[in-house]
Amino acid sequence: MKKLFYLLLICLILPAAAFAADKEKKNGYIGSESCKSCHEEIYNYFIDSGHPFKLRKAELAEASGFPLPTGYTWDDISYTIGGEIKKMRYIGNDGYVITAAKDGSPLKTQYNILTGTWSNYHPGEVKPYKCGPCHMTNYKPEGNQDGKPGMIGTWTFDGIECEECHGPSSLHVANPEAMKPKIDTSSAACGKCHIRSDKNTIPSKGGFIRHHEQYNELLGGSHKDLGCVDCHNPHAKVVKSIKVDCASCHEDVAAKYAKEEFHGANKIDCIECHMPKASKSAVAEDTYVGDTRTHIFVINTSADYSMFDDKGKLTDAKLGLEFSCVGACHKGRDSKWASKKAKGFHK
Ligand code: HEC
Ligand code: HEC
Ligand code: HEC
Ligand code: HEC
Ligand code: HEC
Numbered sequence: 001m002k003k004l005f006y007l008l009l010i011c012l013i014l015p016a017a018a019f020a021a022d023k024e025k026k027n028g029y030i031g032s033e034s035c036k037s038c039h040e041e042i043y044n045y046f047i048d049s050g051h052p053f054k055l056r057k058a059e060l061a062e063a064s065g066f067p068l069p070t071g072y073t074w075d076d077i078s079y080t081i082g083g084e085i086k087k088m089r090y091i092g093n094d095g096y097v098i099t100a101a102k103d104g105s106p107l108k109t110q111y112n113i114l115t116g117t118w119s120n121y122h123p124g125e126v127k128p129y130k131c132g133p134c135h136m137t138n139y140k141p142e143g144n145q146d147g148k149p150g151m152i153g154t155w156t157f158d159g160i161e162c163e164e165c166h167g168p169s170s171l172h173v174a175n176p177e178a179m180k181p182k183i184d185t186s187s188a189a190c191g192k193c194h195i196r197s198d199k200n201t202i203p204s205k206g207g208f209i210r211h212h213e214q215y216n217e218l219l220g221g222s223h224k225d226l227g228c229v230d231c232h233n234p235h236a237k238v239v240k241s242i243k244v245d246c247a248s249c250h251e252d253v254a255a256k257y258a259k260e261e262f263h264g265a266n267k268i269d270c271i272e273c274h275m276p277k278a279s280k281s282a283v284a285e286d287t288y289v290g291d292t293r294t295h296i297f298v299i300n301t302s303a304d305y306s307m308f309d310d311k312g313k314l315t316d317a318k319l320g321l322e323f324s325c326v327g328a329c330h331k332g333r334d335s336k337w338a339s340k341k342a343k344g345f346h347k
């Protein structure tokens with residue numbers, strides 16, 4: 001009888017133990033906090049970048065001191081979107097992006113960080129939060145996160161955590177030598193999210209290139225063979241992310257430029273002319289100054305060339321002098337004036 005009991009016990013315990021060991025061996029998502037102890041420098045860069053805070057729970061947003069749309073309290077909000085770089089939007093308790101006042105009347109519900117102003121966001125429309133593929137870690141299109149009807153899809157972590165780029169890494173955390181997370185240095189890996197519609201076009205609207213299409217812009221020009229990480233540290237916010245000077249690849253031009261009497265001598269950065277703010281995310285500063293730098297680098301020096309047509313659509317993947325020269329610096333001049341100075345600029 002006793003023997004039978006032990007036999008039964010073994011029969012029950014062995015498969016359970018094997019199952020537990022199997023579970024330990026299975027690689028899963030573990031979260032960026034687990035990476036901190038061994039990759040502290042990278043973690044510190046990353047936590048300061050926009051990636052991890054793309055979506056923030058209301059408690060976290062309130063603690064960050066974010067403003068609220070008129071008439072709303074934090075009890076009406078489940079999440080905020082963005083808020084690190086240019087703009088922020090709000091999600092209600094039903095999971096839909098807020099597009100009107102609580103009573104349904106018109107209200108500006110997008111907060112613009114740089115100007116401290118509010119803009120319309122699809123006023124009055126029903127806007128499900130179906131933005132997860134580009135904002136989240138381990139996004140799955142099925143289901144509704146938190147069971148909220150407006151939240152389309154489910155995900156493991158809010159925002160873009162280490163493992164969205166490096167893949168699930170729990171086995172690596174348990175034993176770094178045994179398993180290496182993946183690394184993808186292609187521009188397509190960033191282009192999974194820094195893209196808009198078809199990668200072979202550069203969508204534009206109202207006289208500006210639209211935001212989150214750095215991949216489209218890059219592919220449209222002379223830098224199409226470069227990876228984003230040839231220039232950017234992928235872990236850092238943009239102002240801390242630039243690893244190389246333009247001069248490191250364009251030695252000859254840079255040497256000539258350093259001797260140029262006005263711009264060069266005053267150390268005006270290459271990007272002021274070659275990456276002007278021809279894109280817009282939140283609010284344009286002026287007719288020819290948006291709020292986001294473009295990755296179109298080549299300048300068309302013709303006086304007759306306009307970057308955008310009458311309908312505000314991009315005409316060609318080249319910068320116009322109205323953006324490179326007139327917009328931010330030579331206000332009051334025109335392309336005709338600029339063209340004379342721009343032709344053969346580095347010769
Ligand atoms: C216990 C310490 C430890 C933890 C925790 C840890 N790592 Fe690592 N990681 C290492 C070590 C050590 C290496 C270098 C391994 C080598 O090159 O042999 C490494 C290498 C890497 C690499 C480079 C792999 C390669 O092919 O060069 C990536 C990417 C990485 N870790 C990501 C992560 C992520 C993401 C996390 C958190 C989910 C994490 N690590 C947590 C110790 C750790
Ligand atoms: C899963 C989608 C996703 C991937 C993959 C991704 N990004 Fe991003 N990236 C975003 C989002 C969303 C933001 C905006 C974050 C915010 O709201 O603050 C962002 C912000 C940034 C910024 C900050 C912009 C600023 O003004 O500070 C840089 C730089 C950047 N990404 C570069 C990269 C690079 C380089 C890669 C590839 C190694 C990459 N991203 C991959 C979605 C992604
Ligand atoms: C937006 C995508 C993205 C995110 C988020 C991201 N990484 Fe990376 N990581 C990369 C890419 C791309 C490279 C390769 C960079 C290169 O070769 O220039 C890399 C390289 C690494 C490396 C090896 C090379 C090095 O720079 O030392 C480690 C380790 C690493 N990442 C850890 C992490 C950890 C830990 C986190 C989160 C705290 C993280 N990464 C978040 C894209 C990302
Ligand atoms: C194809 C990928 C993609 C989709 C889909 C997408 N976004 Fe984004 N979003 C990005 C990237 C990348 C950035 C940052 C780079 C940029 O703005 O140029 C960004 C930036 C933002 C920002 C500004 C963040 C900040 O800190 O300034 C907000 C707000 C935002 N997105 C809201 C949304 C909403 C709401 C949706 C869905 C209705 C959505 N996005 C869908 C990729 C995407
Ligand atoms: C990693 C190397 C690298 C870096 C960094 C780099 N470039 Fe380039 N650039 C190239 C290559 C390669 C080409 C294409 C070949 C050529 O025309 O020289 C190119 C082409 C160009 C062109 C077009 C040249 C033409 O005649 O069509 C411009 C303009 C330009 N780069 C400006 C810049 C600026 C401004 C920066 C800094 C923000 C920069 N580049 C950083 C490698 C680089």
Ligand code: HEC
Nearest residue numbers: 187190194214215218226227228231238239242291292293
């Ligand atoms: C030739 C170098 C180079 C390449 C390649 C490159 N970038 Fe950039 N990027 C820059 C520079 C320089 C800036 C401006 C930095 C500043 O404002 O100080 C910038 C700015 C940005 C910004 C912030 C724009 C703004 O004003 O808000 C984002 C986001 C970004 N890059 C993403 C990417 C992505 C994604 C790729 C690949 C598809 C990429 N970059 C490829 C050099 C490069």
Ligand code: HEC
Nearest residue numbers: 246250253254257263269270273299301342343344345346
């Ligand atoms: C004051 C504006 C301005 C600044 C600053 C500037 N450029 Fe240019 N750059 C131009 C113009 C305009 C052209 C087009 C000249 C032409 O087509 O005849 C040009 C052309 C180029 C070209 C194409 C090849 C050539 O020789 O025409 C490269 C590469 C380039 N610039 C790189 C750089 C680099 C690198 C820096 C910084 C060291 C820089 N530029 C700073 C205005 C500028």
